[in-house]
Amino acid sequence: MASKTRLYVDHPLGAGQLVPLSQDQAHYLFSVMRLPVGAVITVFNGQHGAWDAQVAEAGKRKGLLACVAQTQALQMPPDLWLLFAPIRKERTAFIVEKATEMGAARVLPVRTEFTQKANRVRQDKLQAHAIEAAEQCGGTFVPEVAELAKITTVLEGWDSNRRLLFCDEAMVGAALDVPDMRGPWAILIGPEGGFSEAERARLRGLDYAHTLSLGPRILRADTAAVAALTVWQQALGDW
Amino acid sequence: MASKTRLYVDHPLGAGQLVPLSQDQAHYLFSVMRLPVGAVITVFNGQHGAWDAQVAEAGKRKGLLACVAQTQALQMPPDLWLLFAPIRKERTAFIVEKATEMGAARVLPVRTEFTQKANRVRQDKLQAHAIEAAEQCGGTFVPEVAELAKITTVLEGWDSNRRLLFCDEAMVGAALDVPDMRGPWAILIGPEGGFSEAERARLRGLDYAHTLSLGPRILRADTAAVAALTVWQQALGDW
Structure with a gap:
């Protein structure tokens, strides 16, 4: 075996x-x-x-x-990024591992208002987790893990051609409409404390943002990451 | 906060x-x-x-x-069971936690031919994980965690009205057809070593079994559990 x-x-x-x-x-x-x-x-x-x-x-x-x-042959994942607010160490490593298995092309840890300061991120360690996940799971591609950046900074430099799927327990999301939604995407998983009102208002106002509901129960960030990646991969990805 | x-x-x-x-x-x-x-x-x-x-x-x-x-009010999850082959300790606990968050009604650890003997299961510890997950995630319901049983024993006593969604990396699954598929279900996640040929043949022969594909990458058992629960909840559950 x-x-x-x-x-x-x-x-x-x-x-x-x-x-x-x-x-x-x-x-x-x-x-x-x-x-x-x-x-x-x-x-x-x-x-x-x-x-x-x-x-x-x-x-x-x-x-x-x-x-x-x-x-x-090299099997590239779809052009999908995963943005997430770091949580405690072990679960942050899990999110990177899951993103690799689920076929994200790039992983971006982002700091939000309610991200705990203690949740530091070592880019080299997280990149090593992505490599290990690709080794274990038969992948031929390793997603790049970006350095931690403020979400406001990331959104300032955003290419509006990349749609943003925004998962937040406080919002009711519509189903992902498939037609005419191909192209680059990113999924954003909020911090365990949720987004601040200012962040939520800003995200709601973005032309390229779409909201996604992940059911009636509150999901931990690592669970939400896998669930959102599943929904996206089924609707728009390579599943 | x-x-x-x-x-x-x-x-x-x-x-x-x-x-x-x-x-x-x-x-x-x-x-x-x-x-x-x-x-x-x-x-x-x-x-x-x-x-x-x-x-x-x-x-x-x-x-x-x-x-x-x-x-x-009490919010019951759909009539969905999660069957899984125990993996190493930490990840087994994760599967139970994820099943609770994702809205499984019952969790059944099953021993397959390729389940590592070392992967013992303490029902009381796993039940405590389900309780903790319900506490953390705002749930009002706690799934029952069953004692570890052989998959052959579980299938011998199976009520054929309960459909079985069978996730196995070696099989190509059809999409979940929604019409006329309401009712009790169970999801079965295979062990890390896959099912044996005999198990696979038996599962394929079951009238009530359906296969599910989870994309072109190999998923770890805990990732596969969340992904399969997501697919089911979206198609047939309470999402």
């Missing part, structure tokens, strides 16, 4: 291409997984699909893989 | 009803939250809606609440 080890590498992939391993990767493959020279794993880099790659050199702190053959 | 404390109590609720507190509840309300006599919280018991209740006696190990007025 064991499936092939999948590894994200930050290196070009192609027939015969040699891929050097980082110290962490060598440790994982050769000390943890105990793979010998000649073993075949799957590698992907988010750009060139997935490749079978053979262990050419195995050391404690370094190693080399040789690409053998492409096994999956 | 603080909202009223919500507490599940295993006691009848009604106008003037006195509700004795357990030692843990008294500790939480009076030592952790430091509520004084006269403070008002929200209580619910899964049967009589939600009530404002006033602290009548506050002790270190005991206490008494007095129901004041009903603030929410």
